[in-house]
Amino acid sequence: MKEKQSIASKLYLVIFLLSLILLFYNIPLGCLGVLLCGICFWRDSQEEKQSNLRLQKAIETIYGDIDRLNQERMYELPIALVIVNEDGQICWYNQYFDRNFKKKDTAANFFGKKIQEELGIDLETLLREKEQEFNHKDTDYTIVSNSFSDGDETLILLHFFDVTIQKKQQEIYKENEPVFCYILIDNYDDIIEQLPSHERSAVLSQIDLKINEWAKTVGAVIIQYENDHYLMIFEKEKLRAMEEERFRILDEIRETETEEKSQVTLSIGIGVSDEPLAIREADELSHAALDIALARGGDQAVVRQDEKMAFYGGTTEATEKRTKVKARVKAHGLRELIRESDNVLIMGHQTPDMDCLGAAVGLLGACKALNKTGKIVIKEINYSIKELFQYLMENDEYRESFIKPKEAEDYITPNTLLIIVDTQNANYLEVPELIEEIEKIVVIDHHRRSGKFIEKTVLNYTEAYASSTCELITELLQYLDEKESMNETEANALMAGMCMDTKMFTFKTGVRTFEAASYLRRKGADTIIAKTMLQDDLATYSTRSEAVRNAKIYFDSIAISQLENESEYAKIIAAQAADELLNIKGINASFILLKSGSGLVISGRSMGEVNVQLILEKMGGGGHLAIAGAQLPDINDLDVGKQMLLDAIEEYMKEREEK
DSSP, X not given: OHHHHHHHHHHHHHHXXXXXXXXXXXXXXXXXXXXXXXXXXXXXXXXXXXXXXXXXXXXXXXXXXXXXXXXXXXXXXXXXXXXEETTOBXXXXXXXHHHHHSOTTOOOOXXXXXXXXXXXXXXXXXXXXXXXXXXXXXEEEEEEEEEEEETTEEEEEEEEEEOHXXXXXXXXXXXXXXXXXXXXXXXXXXXXXXXXXXXXXXHHHHHHHHHHHHXXXXXXXXXXXXXXXXXXXXXXXXXXXXXXXXXXXXXXXXXXXXXXXXXXXXXXXXXXXXXXXXXXXXXXXXHHHHHHHHHTTSSEEEEEETTEEEEEXXXXXOOOOSOOHHHHHHHHHHHHHHHHSSOEEEEOBSSOOHHHXXXXXXXXXXXXXXXXXXXXXXXXXOGGGHHHHHHHHTSGXXXXXXXXXXXXXXXXXXXOEXXXXXXXXXXXXXXXXXXXXXXXXXXXXXXXXXXXXXXXXXXXXEOXXXXXXXXXXXXXXXXXXXXTSOOHHHHHHHHHHHHHHHTTTTSSOOHHHHHHHHHHHHTTOOHHHHHHHTOOOHHHHHHHHHHHHTOEEETTTEEEEEEEOOSTTHHHHHHHHHHHHTTSTTXXXXXEEEEETTEEEEEEEESSSSOHHHHHHTTTOEEOSSEEEEEETTOOOHHHHHHHHHHHHHHHHHHHHHO
């Protein structure tokens, strides 16, 4: 059409020019030509306007039909739609919205009512995030908002998409997604070494049969991929039943009889997540859970759900390893790490004790033997390490070996090695910031793993069977292959730490404990010096005696006492009082609740029959079967803390009776 208009315009222009030329020769004819040209041009213009008007009306008619069609379809659309203003007042809604959200037995409509009040929707959040999950009468919706203008007013169109089926499918998938479960026979090597061949086969057959029968009960697929390792795969929904029965396979395996009367135990690791996991990620999470179970001494199942962990079992003390191959391998690894570093920083837990400081001093000897600068990072000298620190200060060699946290920053290089001793919980570190600033981290500890443990390590030597960290350090130094790795002062520091944690070799001692002590004696350690360092002053002894005197017996054999003390030595006194209570006939476990400036602290001790670790883990603490602790920073009332402790003990007793 535009091409026709262009041709006509050119034709009129030619006629108009010819008429102008004709005026020079014949004025009447020229005027007639100009007049005819104007008339024709005007008539075509009018026809074009009429044509445009007809076209515009046709378009408006079409758009009107489309609008009416859209309105009808929106009203009949099987998706709930509603239009509200900025205040949430309902301006329009379709029949699906009316049918699904109108209250029964009422004819009232929604017009003019606020959607926040009618359905409980958080409109402000919805407008900000554009989407919102919503549930109404067991139906799940995803609400999507779109804003538009109607003159001067802004309106919001809300789409209610029914996602109930998708939600149910997701739940079904979550329940049926595969879970990896790693199982390890803890003392397989002992079974092979100690039992005669005919009994060995019988015991291993019993273990294999019990594990496979357990797998059948949960409908799992199980593979024995090494002599002492199993991989079990099952549906996630089965995990709930396993947890409810508290992994009875642990008790069944423990009941396996051998002529040597030694207990057979398992370690189990299971990793799950609230979010969908790739096969590789699920496998890695379960492997990490097994590592945690082993680090805690074995004989237990660890279920790791993202960063949360649940522990089952762990009712027996960790078995002492007869072989020292692991210690030798770790010692060689530590030696190479020290050699390759620029310098070494050594750090323990908050309020360090003699085991912590003794282990750190022992590592100083390793650094000196390898010609590396070693520094111990410590905030302040507390009562527990005061005597040992004064003993070290008598030797000029150690006066420059201790630095404050602020000074540590001056020693950090890209190649600094950080060695953490006597803890693996990131929350209990003397200076937690250092693990973020230093890449190479070594952890050496004898506690069972719990809480927020340090994952980013280049070497981790954790043995829950060991009496003390000093015992582990002594073994490492024996295999360091350096003649001057320990002098007499360092030997005494290690001996003092070992004596403290073993209560002068009367508690949690094994063959390897005495072997380590013998090595220290050969290096010049003197138990009299250690005993002197462990002596208390009269005021401390009196406070401790008061805590013992105020103790009350619960559950026939568990002593609980309360102590309110604001001194810097309060935590040490509480721990000592808990130890002292075990010397009283008939007491199998003891707990001291201490109220100090930082809330409540609980020290737990046991003769072995009661697992104080499992009890205090219920209160956010941890430790060993026989030595454990917990901190309640938000609780300042001793009676409230005591009731919480009694509830945890009662829960533990019920769980033990159910087994």
